[in-house]
Amino acid sequence: MIHAPLSTIWKLQTDVERWPSWQPPVSTIERLDHGPFRQGSSFHWTTPIPPNPETSATSLDITSTVKQLKYGSCIRWTGPAVGEGLRIDGVHVWNFTKVRGGVRVTTEETHTGPQVEANVPAATEILSQGLKSWLTDLKTTAEAAH
Template sequence: MPGIHRPHLHALFTLPLAIGILAAAALPAGAAVSRSHHTAKSLTCRGAGVDPAARVRHRAEFLINAPLRTVWKLQTDVERWPSWQTPVTTVERLDHGPLHQGSTFRWTMPLPANPTPATSLEITSTVEQLRQHSCIRWTGPATGEGLHIDGVHVWNFTQTPGGVRVSTEETHTGPQVDADVPTATAMLRQGLEAWLGDLKATAEARTHHRPN
């Protein structure tokens, strides 16, 4: 697989990075973000976690003031992601029914020109583990022009007195990201925090704007 230059790697995450900065700036004071290190205990779902050998990894956590069922529904109704996640262009379920172990879905994100030609990142995710209203773990490749990343993504949902604590951890492996681990890790961090920010904003809006 041919390598790519740093500008192409930067282009991969330019949109999530920009959105992540804006989302973080707009977060209310109660939103929590935690960053993991290699020594921290990894998140798991049914005993399985992220890739222990991956050099590119990040963990983040937000408290969402909304019912667990609302947060879970938003996260698992993957075909509706484009309605609340700005970076997601399309999602196609490759099976039917509620998301379950073995479910597969294909989704796309744009890669803006910066300065390489604009293209699209296609991700095919397979749900490897799932516990209802508790956790999800999916894996799969992300491919674009001259780019291949293998990702593992774990989500934990915990009911607390203040709402739902959503914790997520993701690892990336591949020649392009491994060639510049600090940059790839920083961009992964911004992408995850943007996702959590969108999830928080949407779940809380649906909860607090619901008619009586």
């Protein structure tokens, strides 16, 4: 649970151009459209990926497109992530639920691609670590702002 208002958490998550200010793993980011963050919005970003049994350490070059957005409740984006020797197609879902004392934020992501399917346990562990880090950074930043 994040002990901060939903509006604070939502703004952090949807103001993608500011992600590098609170998410150290996000190296670069650029919105590819203008105006409010909405269904159809897209953004291009990079993030490192550690070495693993299938690929050496690389930087993922990701283009995400928002496929579903319900203000204050849910975001789903999809897109390819490409690195040296690596191609992943992902679907990322975020859910935000007001609860007593704050907001419960949950996320899930699915990845497909030859390297993912070659070693599902390793890919799952890398993805899990990344999602936990993202949630921790979101919680820390939102609670500090509140």
